[in-house]
Amino acid sequence: MIRYVSVDVFVFLARGSIPSTSMWQGALDRYGTDLTLNSGCEPASHSGYWPATLGGLAAGFEFLLSSVAENFGDIDVDIGNRDMVATFTTHSDVRELKGSMFAAATFAELTSGIAFEEDTGNVLPGTRLLEQARGIAL
Numbered sequence: 435m436i437r438y439v440s441v442d443v444f445v446f447l448a449r450g451s452i453p454s455t456s457m458w459q460g461a462l463d464r465y466g467t468d469l470t471l472n473s474g475c476e477p478a479s480h481s482g483y484w485p486a487t488l489g490g491l492a493a494g495f496e497f498l499l500s501s502v503a504e505n506f507g508d509i510d511v512d513i514g515n516r517d518m519v520a521t522f523t524t525h526s527d528v529r530e531l532k533g534s535m536f537a538a539a540t541f542a543e544l545t546s547g548i549a550f551e552e553d554t555g556n557v558l559p560g561t562r563l564l565e566q567a568r569g570i571a572l
Contacts (some may be wrong), residue, residue: 441555442523443563446502446516447547450479458537461544465564467536469493477520477541486533489572495532496523511557516547528572535567
């Protein structure tokens with residue numbers, strides 16, 4: 435039996451901190467991730483599949499930016515003044531998972547955001563998510 439698993443990575447951020455794609459790519463480069471985002475998309479207006487490559491191979495992910503209230507309602511986690519959530523979704527591909535985690539980690543760092551592990555209820559800084567992504571073997 436083949437199992438398909440979707441993985442969501444959430445980043446809570448303040449509405450006014452959304453970076454441009456060029457700023458985001460700069461952070462990805464500074465952190466040495468080897469992830470390249472499609473420059474034809476912008477975080478403030480894009481919703482859906484975001485093409486990207488990791489090490490030159492396809493590693494895109496689904497991206498959705500929405501309000502915390504819309505996605506989570508009352509959340510039992512201290513997220514401070516962060517009123518937006520960026521959702522990074524992948525489906526059954528480890529390279530895409532690693533790429534989406536790099537993307538989410540740097541997005542969190544750029545926006546002073548925090549990543550959220552829905553299964554544990556834990557929040558963590560982007561740097562910790564970056565460490566986790568680096569640990570994924572391809």
